[in-house]
Amino acid sequence: MIALLVRDLRLALRAGGGFGLGLVFFLIVVVLVPFGVGPEAALLTAIAPGILWVAALLAALLSLDRMFALDLEDGSLPLLATAPLPLEGVALVKALAHWITTGLPLAFAAPVLGFLLNLAPGAYVWLVGSLVIGTPALSLIGGFGAALTLGIRRGGLLMSLLVLPLYVPVLIFGAEAVRRGAAGMDAATPLILLAGITLGSVALLPFATAAAIRINLR
Amino acid sequence: MTDLGAYAVEVMSAYAVSLLLLAGLVWVSWRRAVKVRRALEQIEGPRADG
Amino acid sequence: MSIWEYANPKKFIATTSPVLPWVFGAAGLCLIGGLIWGFFFTPEDFRQGSTVKIIYLHVPSAMMAINAWAMMLVASLIWLVRRHHVSALAARAAAPVGVVMTLIALATGAIWGQPMWGTWWVWDPRLTSFLILFLFYLGYIALWEAIEDPDTAADLTSVLCIVGSVFAVLSRYAVNFWNQGLHQGASLSLDAQENVADVFWYPLLVCIAGFVLLFVALVILRTRTEIRARRIMALQARALREGVRA
Numbered sequence: 001m002i003a004l005l006v007r008d009l010r011l012a013l014r015a016g017g018g019f020g021l022g023l024v025f026f027l028i029v030v031v032l033v034p035f036g037v038g039p040e041a042a043l044l045t046a047i048a049p050g051i052l053w054v055a056a057l058l059a060a061l062l063s064l065d066r067m068f069a070l071d072l073e074d075g076s077l078p079l080l081a082t083a084p085l086p087l088e089g090v091a092l093v094k095a096l097a098h099w100i101t102t103g104l105p106l107a108f109a110a111p112v113l114g115f116l117l118n119l120a121p122g123a124y125v126w127l128v129g130s131l132v133i134g135t136p137a138l139s140l141i142g143g144f145g146a147a148l149t150l151g152i153r154r155g156g157l158l159m160s161l162l163v164l165p166l167y168v169p170v171l172i173f174g175a176e177a178v179r180r181g182a183a184g185m186d187a188a189t190p191l192i193l194l195a196g197i198t199l200g201s202v203a204l205l206p207f208a209t210a211a212a213i214r215i216n217l218r
Numbered sequence: 219m220t221d222l223g224a225y226a227v228e229v230m231s232a233y234a235v236s237l238l239l240l241a242g243l244v245w246v247s248w249r250r251a252v253k254v255r256r257a258l259e260q261i262e263g264p265r266a267d268g
Numbered sequence: 269m270s271i272w273e274y275a276n277p278k279k280f281i282a283t284t285s286p287v288l289p290w291v292f293g294a295a296g297l298c299l300i301g302g303l304i305w306g307f308f309f310t311p312e313d314f315r316q317g318s319t320v321k322i323i324y325l326h327v328p329s330a331m332m333a334i335n336a337w338a339m340m341l342v343a344s345l346i347w348l349v350r351r352h353h354v355s356a357l358a359a360r361a362a363a364p365v366g367v368v369m370t371l372i373a374l375a376t377g378a379i380w381g382q383p384m385w386g387t388w389w390v391w392d393p394r395l396t397s398f399l400i401l402f403l404f405y406l407g408y409i410a411l412w413e414a415i416e417d418p419d420t421a422a423d424l425t426s427v428l429c430i431v432g433s434v435f436a437v438l439s440r441y442a443v444n445f446w447n448q449g450l451h452q453g454a455s456l457s458l459d460a461q462e463n464v465a466d467v468f469w470y471p472l473l474v475c476i477a478g479f480v481l482l483f484v485a486l487v488i489l490r491t492r493t494e495i496r497a498r499r500i501m502a503l504q505a506r507a508l509r510e511g512v513r514a
Contacts, residue, residue, distance in 0.1 A: 228322070
């Protein structure tokens with residue numbers, strides 16, 4: 001499992017692996033928002049938690065189609081499927097690699113972008129915390145979507161259509177945690193619920209993802 | 219027509235939208251069913267199974 | 269390989285042929301009868317005026333929007349476990365019906381809420397949940413359309429339906445949490461189930477029956493179409509193979 005993880009990390013981090021792209025996309029989306037809604041500081045403060053979460057969500061979406069497609073293209077996916085490591089484990093490791101190279105960097109880049117959106121001072125901790133807790137779920141759910149659309153030519157758009165509605169609960173609890181933090185209220189509840197979704201995803205989604213991969217490999 | 223009072227527009231539009239959508243669905247489903255049935259009959263002859 | 273690849277589809281068509289007209293007839297009767305009863309022969313509500321008459325469309329369609337997905341879930345499970353093709357095709361057939369039901373629920377819900385809330389759309393938890401359900405339906409249908417091999421499509425859409433069902437329930441609770449978090453008071457419940465008086469309840473029952481029967485009729489009709497369409501594809505594929513060989 002470790003070997004697979006290291007390999008995927010290395011693939012993602014080398015040139016053309018799309019590592020920085022997610023971060024840049026995150027930046028661009030956040031920069032676009034004030035152009036769209038106007039520069040008024042109070043408004044930006046109010047919408048900052050939601051915008052940051054939505055932007056992170058979209059940025060995580062970007063690199064999802066490489067999760068399995070590259071292995072399918074070069075023929076290594078069938079090998080992984082028949083390897084001693086169960087396919088569920090492969091799915092988990094791939095989601096982990098995706099998270100390390102996408103979700104985690106996003107979580108730590110977010111405070112910088114929070115400055116741009118005039119995020120309330122109390123919210124920064126909750127921003128990073130909620131993203132760290134919630135982005136693994138995004139990677140796992142995204143992995144499921146990637147597995148479903150594996151065999152479809154240019155299936156990226158369809159994958160987004162399938163994955164984004166599944167992201168809604170994560171987004172709701174994540175953004176709410178940041179909002180409550182910004183207001184100085186106790187943000188434990190949404191954070192715990194968010195953690196629950198992530199843990200549930202870790203436990204259950206690899207099975208669905210593996211099933212989808214097996215179906216596509218037939 | 220019953221007196222719908224202040225909310226005539228709302229009630230009528232709700233009914234209109236719903237009935238239109240239902241009628242559209244039935245129409246589309248029916249049309250496709252007939253088309254496919256005819257296409258199948260062309261290929262394999264008239265249905266024996268009714 | 270026999271002409272009909274699978275015995276089940278043939279039996280399904282044979283069995284439903286005599287039944288289908290009756291189901292449509294019963295659906296039409298209940299629907300038209302129930303709507304006329306509710307529209308013309310029931311009083312207005314104390315609080316909501318004549319808009320209460322929207323209940324005869326909103327409640328049944330909302331129920332069917334959920335039940336259609338539930339039926340798709342069951343059909344998907346049957347397909348994955350028992351590999352009955354009729355089951356997979358029935359799930360596919362039911363999806364567009366579910367979409368229309370969801371749209372009707374959304375439209376009637378928004379229109380009904382307009383006099384209460386003053387805008388044509390509010391992010392009421394219930395309406396929002398149906399909006400999410402609508403997106404789930406669209407994704408399901410899109411996946412069916414995108415995959416060429418029918419069995420692969422059936423398998424993948426079944427898995428999607430199952431995972432989607434879990435997230436649909438999850439979203440329901442998340443949306444409730446989300447809206448309560450923003451607005452202190454609970455929004456006016458469109459579901460007048462708290463105290464639906466008898467005078468509203470009976471015509472409502474008839475309308476619900478009408479919607480259920482219409483759903484069943486349409487799913488039967490569409491499943492028959494799917495079966496036949498599949499058969500055409502199989503025959504054409506076979507003709508191609510034999511043409512190549514000849």
